[in-house]
Amino acid sequence: MALSLANITIDCDNAAELAGFYAQLFDRPVDEGATEYFATIDSAAAGPTFMFIQVPDKNPGKNVVHLDLNSPDQQAEIAKAVALGAKHLADFDEYGTKWATLADPEGNLFDIAQS
Missing domain, CATH: 3.30.720 (Signal recognition particle alu RNA binding heterodimer, srp9/1)
Structure with a gap:
C-alpha cells in the first residue's frame, strides 16, 4: 500500500x-x-x-516547505497575489527557471514561476 x-x-x-x-x-x-x-x-x-x-506557536523564521506555483502569465498572477495582500519579495532566474518569491498575508513564503 x-x-x-x-x-x-x-x-x-x-x-x-x-x-x-x-x-x-x-x-x-x-x-x-x-x-x-x-x-x-x-x-x-x-x-x-x-x-x-x-x-499558537508558528515556527519562527523562514518556512522550510512552501508552495511552488506555475502560470503561463506569471506577471498577472504576481499582480493578483499582491492585490490580495501578498508581498512580492524577490525575483530569481536560476536553474533554467524564472520565478518570484512572495509572502502571503501572514508571511508564509510561496513562489510563482513562468510555465
Missing part, C-alpha cells in the same frame, strides 16, 4: 482569513463552516485539500 497526499496544511493565526486569500488566489471556494480556528478550500475537488489551522 502506497502513501497518498491528502492535505496541504498551513499553520496560521486566522484560518478563515488566510483560506480566503488562497481561495481567491486559486479561484476556488472556501468550504462552509470556516472559522478563525479551522478552514479548508474546495475539499470536494480532486487532489489534496488546502487546510488552514490556527496554531
Whole structure:
C-alpha cells in the first residue's frame, strides 16, 4: 500500500482569513463552516485539500516547505497575489527557471514561476 497526499496544511493565526486569500488566489471556494480556528478550500475537488489551522506557536523564521506555483502569465498572477495582500519579495532566474518569491498575508513564503 502506497502513501497518498491528502492535505496541504498551513499553520496560521486566522484560518478563515488566510483560506480566503488562497481561495481567491486559486479561484476556488472556501468550504462552509470556516472559522478563525479551522478552514479548508474546495475539499470536494480532486487532489489534496488546502487546510488552514490556527496554531499558537508558528515556527519562527523562514518556512522550510512552501508552495511552488506555475502560470503561463506569471506577471498577472504576481499582480493578483499582491492585490490580495501578498508581498512580492524577490525575483530569481536560476536553474533554467524564472520565478518570484512572495509572502502571503501572514508571511508564509510561496513562489510563482513562468510555465
